[in-house]
């Protein structure tokens with residue numbers, strides 16, 4: 052059986068990319084954790100989802116799985132849709148959708164639309 056990662060409404064992309072990456076600081080703009088800032092711990096470009104530190108914590112009641120794997124209540128971040136987060140500019144601290152600029156060396160990088168700071172070092 053083939054596992055499908057396709058989500059309705061999303062076009063097939065050979066090289067899907069998100070506007071955020073791992074280790075970016077983002078702010079959640081919708082949902083229960085609205086307004087909360089956190090670091091991107093994991094990004095799933097194919098799914099269009101991200102795991103943000105401290106956001107969308109789910110509680111799991113885990114059964115013990117033998118030695119070294121005790122049961123109990125585990126708190127874990129769940130993946131949220133990437134469209135629900137905005138990148139936070141490390142310089143001005145504002146949320147931005149990010150502009151793409153091409154530098155003098157021809158390398159594409161992300162920049163803050165508000166203060167113009169380059170987000171990618």
Ligand SMILES: [Zn+2]
Nearest residue numbers: 140143163166
């Ligand atoms: Zn900025």
